[in-house]
Amino acid sequence: MKIPIEFVVNGEPQALFVKPNHTLLDVLRDDLGLLGAKKGCGEGKCGTCTVIMDGKPVNSCLILAPRADGSDIITVEGLADGEPHPMQKAFVEQGAVQCGFCTPGMIMTACALLDEKSDPSEEEIRLALSGNLCRCTGYAKIVEAVQVCAQRIQQDKGA
Amino acid sequence: MPKIQIVGRSYPQIDGMEKATGRTRFASDIKLAGMLHARVLRSPYPHARILNIDTSRAKALPGVKAVVTYADTPGIKFGPRSDDWTIFADDKVRFCGDEVAAVAAVDEDTAEEALELIRVEYEELPFVESPLEALKPGAPLVHEDHPGNVAAEFKVEAGDVDRALANSHVVCEESFYTNQTYQAYLEPMGAVADVDLAGRITLYAGNQIPSMIRVPYAKALGLTLDQVRVVLPDYGGGFGAKMETNTHLVAMLLAQKTGRPVRHFNTRHDDFIAGNPRVPMYIDIKLGADKEGVITGKEVKVIGDAGARIVYSQIIVATACYRVDSLYRFKNVRAKGITAYTNTVPTSCFRGFGNTQATFVLESAMDILAHKLGMDPAEMRVKNSIGPDSVSVHGWKINSCGLKECVEEATKMSGWAEKKAKKRPLKGIGLSCCNHVSGNRAFAREFDGGAGIVRIGRDGRISVYHGESDMGQGQKTVYAQIAAETLGVPLDWVSVMQVDTDISPWGFGSFATRGTLMGGNGVLAASKDAFIKLAQVAADMMESNVDDVVCEGGRFYVKGSPDKSLDFKEVALNATDSNHGSPVMGTGFYDPPTVLPDPKTKQGNISPAYPFGCQIAEVEVDPTTGKVTVTNFVAAHDVGRAINPMALEGQIQGGVAQGLGWTLMENMVTNKGKVANANFLDYLIPTALDMPPVEPKLIEPYEPNGPYGAKGIGEPAINPTMSAITNAIYDATGVRITELPVSPEKLLAEMEKLKGSHEG
Structure with missing residues (x-):
């Protein structure tokens, strides 16, 4: 039922089992407790869920969680380096x-x-x-x- | 008194860095232990009788904890201003999106799946989409107990309008339509509801009226007021929409049924089809002027669309009938407003509250008259402008008024005279003025005003409690500035506490551009009270008289002797210890000199202070596509004394963006009773690419009724935007826009017509 994925979030390696119908946004918010990315529309039109995936900004609500396997993700929580960015x-x-x-x-x-x-x-x-x-x-x-x-x-x- | 140091300066929001680092917990970020997730089954028909609802299969789905329908509610009719609501549809559904049933389940996927297992048998009924159709004899009835679909009527008259119009040199007679638009706050509506063993509900909801929503919610659930507590987290925008909604009651009812916390947030689609969008209005106007351009009389007829139940539409229609009459020196006015039920989404408040619609109409008519008279539209505004220390036709007492200065500054900043003189093909410039309120007595009936509590702890930390609502406009920062200024301490010593109706004062909330004036005056009064109490302790410590004690930069001293000072925190420690741990508590309230309008004559004074503004738009029109580009925009606003200039500028720029969106892009399209564009792909709002430079200008006359002289800005920021742009379109093309929004196709067709008539 659940699919294993491994990826790096804000510099930390993560190994998780995710529902295949869940999105990267769901995983960040519900499984990792990173609530900085928001769900404003869930259809990739508002941009409140934007995170950086392998150097590019993406709508994390449009990325199915299994597709995040092997990726490097930075969320707003990962920007501050001791002090705010x-x-x-x-x-x-x-x-x-x-x-x-x-x-x-x-x-x-x-x-x-x-x-x-x-x-x-x-x-x-x-x-x-x-x-x-x-x-x-x-x-x-x-x-x-x-x-x-x-x-x-x-x-x-x-x- | 020490000089003013904190009020009047631009500060970033006191919690801005929490927001920018993703640390702020918005309403939709709240997670409680054991929390269930709710989804609502909504009506697919605009009007249908419910013959049967079978929830058995949904209930049997593993993970489903409750399925509820109307039968599970107390069946009490309720509503913010009328008893035409039920928590779920009773015997019939009245609009596409009407709540039919709801599910609480262990996760959203399960709740969603359960919805598909609910079987509802409907018998479709004839429906009515437009208020004009709804008012015709024989139209289908939305509510059987409201014959003719008339939800409310409003009449106001002063002077002799017929004579004034008959004796006018010029009269503009025109029909306008303002369409339905969606507030499009980025966080959808929703709440988390929790219930304790005694049945007391705590509602965590992003909401503009945390105290007031308790009243209809308690009634709906058959509870007493004390059994409904509201806690206000940070939330993602409101713009008028986030008031009463069944979305909250669904969570509350499901929490009651399951005994567990329940989260229910609208999907974006649900928020479009069952939110509280703007009241569409048909407005007919007759406006007359004499040879000199002095307004003689005005008659207005308004038909507003309530949708399937009343949220606040009838007060919004009433506002559209007469609020704008305090912009100019009117003597003869008459208005009639009808609010009609239709089988469409219930409509309600959206920044401007009917005065946006009315301002679009009046300021278009003013432009028409100015052109008929061959007069400069700016000059005509100044000529008719209401002034400071005056009384309007409805008895409203205008104290400060910077309207003329707003016109002068806006015309100067935009190079108005020069651009108006030189006719440039397909380029135009347009001007519009506005007035508004800072609080609305007609809305807050029981009493008017605001209150605050200021607590100074043993550690010297200052906690400010208020009952209004920061939906993002920066209200908390303004309250912190007022408290810090009054107490004489640095801004970062002050915390502005989350509204919790168990702790905070009863506040009417954030609407009617009232937060800064009403809530700010409440915080000011409480701060003064706390200051006197602490200053007494400082005076005792310094063996001085309390009247001679001041505080500056967090240090108390006796006037004239700043070298011998006492640390505020030391005084707070002393005060608390000598009171055996009791903190210094300042409380206070503001009782504004407002007068509830007489039910018959409508004479009254609905606000303690009235803001004004003037906006000028420049446009370019593409002759091949009809596309309008706004190339430049200036917005001069009388805000009273600015408390936080940067926040005010942000309000103005944001208001103009919403107005530009409304004028050129935004339109909720209803097709066969269904909202056809219920998503951000088909309902476009302005992006960074759509916005021209918007240059704000603050005009700052001291307002005697405002905290530190301040008035409000929220709504005036959008009121004149639509007509500023459409008057510019007229200047560019000769096409008079009488319907919003201005689509390129429509404008192109009108331009072709004009061309044809010129050539013919």
Whole structure:
């Protein structure tokens, strides 16, 4: 009935038995107790469940759990390294967080973008974030937060 | 008094980092030991008689702990404002999505499977989708005890409208329609309900009115008020929708039946078809003006769609009839509103509460009149603008009013005069104003106001208790700022506690743009009370008079002698020890000078303070597709004194985004009684790519009734957006939009028609 999978979540190897109809999101939330990724729609349209899978942002509600076998997953809980990630700081400081339900997914998408491109244009930021819905902020402060974070990372590299 | 240090400064949300690190436990993250999972079987028909329900096979499925229908409820009719609700459909279903049965099982898969085993026999009945059809003689009745499907009627009149319109130089007579839209908060509605041995229920629900929902819920379950406790976790947005819902009662009933905690959250689909979407309205307006552009009179007829039961639609229709009359110096107004039942999803509050619909109509009509008169639409607004220290046609007392300043700033920021003067093909600019309330006396009838409790512990930690609701707007941060400012301590010494109706004051909650003014004044009063109590202890310690003691940066000192100061925490320790462990408790309330409108004349004063705003949109229209792109947007809002400017900007930008979505994208489509686009694939809301730059501007007249001079912002942020955009579309194309939303096909067709008429 259940299928064995092995994968790495936030740097920790995990070996689990999962229901084949369950999604990666179900496994993260129900089996591993990682509640940062949210279930906003369950159909891959809102982005609140976004995690990074093998370096790419994915809607974890669309990935059947057995498909996560052998993968490397980073969730919002895995970003902070002793202290909050610069993206998390930028989101909070710029007022990009209102209700916060979209925030973990939004931050994961933004981090994946900066991993790929360290100095994205505003248009590239908006395009990258367009799969993550936010109903509170109108996106202005979210885009600013990503820009601020990108600048800070650049400055830190330069220093 | 020490200078103001914390109020008026931009602070991130006090719990922002909890949210950004995924540590916040939202309502849907709650897991209790032994918790069961619920799913609801909903009606597939808009109107049908229930002949039989067979739950035996579902009950027999292993893992199923309870299956309930109407027969398992006390059968009491209830509702927030009318007794037309039952927890499950009684003898008939009244809309697609109506609750028919529910299952509690050990997991969601089992609950889902059990739903498929429930057999319901229906006899389909003729149904009615539109309020216009519903009001026609012979239309199918949604509720047999409501002949003609009339759920409610509202009338208001002041002055002599007929004479005013007859004597007008110009009159705009136009019919408008505002459609049904979905709040689209990212966390669906739901709750976890728990029950103790005495039968007392604790409901963990993301909800805007944690105290008020107890009243109809207790009634529905045949309980006394004290048997329903509500605890308010953080939750993912509300925008008006998260008030009373059967979604909560399903969890409560199943918890009663099983004796175990039950979790029930809508799937996104269920949330679309059985949430509380916006009230669609047909609005006819006649608006007159004299040669100078001074408004003479206004007549409005509103027909609103309640759906299959009343949530708050009738008050929303009433609001659409007359709230906007306090925007300008009206003298002659008349309005009639009818709220009609239909076999569609029950409708309710959505940011703006009827004033959005009315503002779209009035501000479109103002634009029409300005063009008829050859007058600058901005000038016409300023000319008619209500002013500070004035009384509106319905008796509403306007204290602070920055409406003229809002128009001036918005026009300056957008380069209005220049752009308006230069005709640019397919590019346009449009303006709209708005007013609103900061609390609604007509809604909170028993009493009005807000209350707070401020506890100072032996360790000096400050805990603020309130009864309102932070749905993400940053209410907790504003309360922390008010308490910290009043007590003279750093912001991070203050915790704003989760609302728990066993502990918190009774608050009406977060709606009507009331959180900051009403709840904030409650927290302010409680903070002052706590301060006096602690300052007395400090005065005794310093052998001084309490009136001479101040606190700044967490240190008490006697006025004029800041060098000799006492640590706030030391004073708190002393205060608690001398009271044998009792903490310093400050309590306080705010009794606003509001007046419940007279039932007949509607004269009253529904809010202690009225916010205003002016928004300007710039658009470009693609002549081949009809697609409208909003290229720039400015939004100047009179918010009273800003408590947290960054949070206010966020509210404005978010409100504009929702308004832009409504104008250009959002529409719940009903086909044969069913919502045809009940998902985020077919019901699109704005993404980061859809939003233009939105530049907010805060206009800050001191509001004497506000905490530290503040008013509200939540709803005014969206009120003018729709007409700002549609007035810009008119400027760009000559097409007057009278129906929302503006689809490219519709606009293109209208543009073709215009072209044809010009060529012909």
